[in-house]
Amino acid sequence: MAGATRVDGKKVAASMIEAVKATTSALEEEAGVKTGLAVVIVGDDPASHTYVGAKGRLAKECGFNSTQHTLPEETTQGDLARLVASLNADPAVHGILVQLPLPKHLDAEAIIQSIRPEKDVDGLHVVNAGKLATGDLATGLISCTPAGAMRLVRSIHGEDLAGLAAVVIGRSNLFGKPMGQLLLHANATVTIAHSRTKDLAGVCRNADILVAAVGRAEMVKAGWVKPGATVIDVGINRVDVAGGGEGKSRLVGDVAYDEVSEVAGAITPVPGGVGPMTIAMLMANTVTAAYRACGREPLRF
DSSP: OOOOEEOOHHHHHHHHHHHHHHHHHHHHHHHOOOOEEEEEEESOOHHHHHHHHHHHHHHHHTTOEEEEEEEOTTOOHHHHHHHHHHHHHOTTOOEEEEOSSOOTTSOHHHHHHHSOGGGBTTOOSHHHHHHHHTTOTTTSOOOHHHHHHHHHHHHHHOSOOTTOEEEEEOOOTTTHHHHHHHHHHTTOEEEEEOTTOTTHHHHHTTOSEEEEOSOOTTOBOGGGSOTTOEEEEOOOEEEEOTTSOTTOEEEEOSBOHHHHTTTOSEEOOSSSSHHHHHHHHHHHHHHHHHHHHTTOOOOOO
16 A cells, blocks of 8 residues: 555645635725734733734735734733724724633633624634534634634545545534534534543544544554545644653644554645644635625635
């Protein structure tokens, strides 16, 4: 066997970003509307600042009016709620993104649920989750990571997954549940497995499409994978490099890439698989929100 096809998330994401740019400039030319994204970050977590910087740069590259609101660590719930309320009321802002995690003293869930659903470009509001759960993919905003992972599945299998068995390992509200619903919507037969699943490896071996989102480094081994299956690895885990000296680490997924790629038909790498898709979907959600705000039909990304 020649080994698995490497599914290049960077390449798929780059083509999506090109489509977002074209759609953004079309909206500006035809309706005079510049797509607006507001990013809110609280505190000084270095990883969060890196992510926010990357999102801001890409938003500007897409032609958005991107504004960043940086609040101090000691910001109160009330102050943050007031900022979100002002962004909700601002017609120039089409997408609101509150970078998580928030400092421990803040109630993140209350803040997320206070964002107007049509501006919730992260797709985390219960209204957007509910629309996805009831099969309404036309008017809600879908959580970016599952939407990006699904785009990679479609790049291999096309739009209709009828007759294919899909297994998602992980049942989180952020990823596992919405991923299962997207697969179901595309006519796959879906199993959502998790830490309490009996014979997890056996369940995974039935999957034509196996999606791993458990947050445990290289947990999925070759023996878990059906020969020729498509494997989508959503995990991002930092592991120490043996003999690499103090503080040397590398990023790995939830799948043991080297051994699984001997068995799988297609596999996403970490990094460079689902990661780039997440941020591309965020841009797609933002321009989609802008189109809907002007009563126009957005492109389906």
